[in-house]
Amino acid sequence: MCLIARYLEAHGIPTLCLGSALDILEAGKPPRAAFVDYPLGHSAGKPFDLADQEDIVYRALTGFEDIKAPGVAITMLKNTWGDGLWRAEASSTEGSDTRQPRDTTPQFQFAEDRVAAMAKEKIGTLKVN
Amino acid sequence: MHVNYMEAIRKRYENLGYQSYRWFIAENAPAWSAVQKPLSKSKIGLLSTSGAYALGQMAYHYKDDSSIREIPIETPTHDIRFSHITENYLVSPRKDPNCILPIETLKSLAKKGVIGSLASTALSCMGGTYSQRKVREEIAPSVLEKFMRDDIDCALLVSM
Numbered sequence: 111m112c113l114i115a116r117y118l119e120a121h122g123i124p125t126l127c128l129g130s131a132l133d134i135l136e137a138g139k140p141p142r143a144a145f146v147d148y149p150l151g152h153s154a155g156k157p158f159d160l161a162d163q164e165d166i167v168y169r170a171l172t173g174f175e176d177i178k179a180p181g182v183a184i185t186m187l188k189n190t191w192g193d194g195l196w197r198a199e200a201s202s203t204e205g206s207d208t209r210q211p212r213d214t215t216p217q218f219q220f221a222e223d224r225v226a227a228m229a230k231e232k233i234g235t236l237k238v239n
Numbered sequence: 240m241h242v243n244y245m246e247a248i249r250k251r252y253e254n255l256g257y258q259s260y261r262w263f264i265a266e267n268a269p270a271w272s273a274v275q276k277p278l279s280k281s282k283i284g285l286l287s288t289s290g291a292y293a294l295g296q297m298a299y300h301y302k303d304d305s306s307i308r309e310i311p312i313e314t315p316t317h318d319i320r321f322s323h324i325t326e327n328y329l330v331s332p333r334k335d336p337n338c339i340l341p342i343e344t345l346k347s348l349a350k351k352g353v354i355g356s357l358a359s360t361a362l363s364c365m366g367g368t369y370s371q372r373k374v375r376e377e378i379a380p381s382v383l384e385k386f387m388r389d390d391i392d393c394a395l396l397v398s399m
Contacts, residue, residue, distance in 0.1 A: 111286075111288050111366060111396050111398040112263055112265065113263050113371060113374045113375060113379065114286065114288075114364075114374065114378060114379045114382055114396060115269070115394075115396050116265070116269045116270060117375065117379035117380075117382075117383065118379070118382065118383055118386065118394055119269055119270045119271060119272050120269075120270035121383050122272050123272060123284075123383070123386055123387075123391065123393070123394050124272045124273070124274045124275075124392070124393045124394070125272075125393070125394045125395075125396055126393065126394070126395055126396065127396045127397075127398065128395065128396065128397045128398070129397070129398040130398075131242070131244045131398070132241045132242075133241070133242075133243050133244055133245050133246070134244055134245060134262060134398075137245065137262055137263065137264045137265065138262075138263050138264070138265055139265035139267075139268065139269055140269060140396075141269045141270065141271055141272075147241060149328075150244075150325075150328045150399055151289075151328035151329060151330065151331050151332055151338070151339060151399060152331055152338045152339065153338075153339060153397050153398055153399070154337060154338055154339055154340070154341040154344060154397050155337065155338050155341070155344070156331075156338060157331040157332075157334050157335035157337075157338045158334070158335050160337075160344075160347075163337050163338065163341060163344045164344050164347060164348065167341050167344045167345065167348065167395075168348060168353055170395070171278055171283075171348070171353070171354065171395065172278070174274050174278055174281070174393050175274065175277065175278055179271070180268055180269045180270070180271040181268055181269055197240075197242055200242045200244070200247065201242050201243070201247050202247065202251070203247055203250035203251045203254060204251070204254065205251065206255070207251075207252070207255055207257065208325060208327045209301075209324050209325055209367075210301050210324050210325075210326055211301065212301050212302040212303075212324070212369075213300060213301050213302055214300045214302045215300055216297050216298040216299065216300050216322070217298050217299065217300060217301060217322040217326075218298040218320070218322065219298065219320040219321060219322060219333065220320070222294075223292075223294060223298060223320055224298075226294050226295045227295060227296060227297050227298070229295075230295045230296075231297075
C-alpha cells in the first residue's frame with residue numbers, strides 16, 4: 111500500500127494510508143498515514159459498528175487537512191478494540207504458515223461467484239464477436 | 240504495546256524454514272502533493288488492498304495477482320466478496336465489507352457533508368504481493384490511471 115501511495119503522490123494525487131500494522135506503515139513511509147490498533151482485517155473499523163467505522167474513517171481523513179509535511183508523524187487513532195487477546199496470536203512466532211498456496215487459479219469466495227463471473231465473461235465475449 | 244508484525248512473521252517463517260517475506264522499506268522521504276480543496280469539497284477515491292471483488296467479477300489468484308477490480312459504489316454490500324492470500328484476516332470483512340472496504344462509511348460521510356463526494360467506483364487490489372516490481376510497474380500505474388479518469392482530489396488507501 112505504501113508503495114502505491116508514494117507513486118500516486120509523485121504523480122499529483124494526495125493520499126492517505128489507513129492501516130493497522132504500525133511497523134509496516136513506518137517502514138513504508140507513506141506521505142500521510144493513520145494507524146488504528148485493531149487486528150488486521152479491521153483497518154476501517156469493527157464489523158457492523160457503524161459509529162466506530164465512521165469515527166475511524168473520519169479521523170483518518172482529517173489528516174488531509176492536518177498533516178502538513180510528508181511522513182513526519184502517523185496519526186494515532188484512539189479507538190480501542192476491547193480485549194487484547196488477539197495480540198498474543200498476532201505476535202506469535204510459532205505455528206503454521208497462514209498464507210494460502212501461491213496459485214494462479216482465481217480463488218472465489220463462493221462457488222456461485224465463479225458461475226456469475228464466467229457468465230459475465232461469456233456475455234462480454236459474445237458482444238465482442 | 241503494538242504488534243511488531245514484521246519481526247513476528249519473519250521469525251515464524253524462519254522457524255518453519257521458509258524464506259523471509261520482503262516488506263517494502265522506504266529509503267527516502269516520499270513525494271508530496273498538496274491538498275487543493277477542503278475535505279468538504281473534495282472528491283475522494285478509495286483503494287482497498289483487501290482483495291475485494293463484486294459478484295460477477297473475477298476473484299484474485301494468490302501468485303502475485305497484480306490486477307485491479309473496479310467496484311461500483313452502488314453494489315449491494317451483500318454482493319461484495321474477498322479473496323486474499325492471507326484469508327485468515329478475511330473473517331470479519333466477509334461478514335461486513337465496510338470494516339476493510341468503507342464504501343458505505345464514505346457514502347454516509349458524504350451525505351453529512353464531511354467529504355464532498357466519493358468516486359463512483361471503489362478500487363481494490365490484492366496486497367501481500369511478493370514482487371515489488373509488479374506493484375511499482377503494474378498495480379500503481381493502473382490505480383493512477385483509474386483515479387485520474389475519475390478526477391478525484393484525494394485518495395484514501397485502506398490496507399488489510
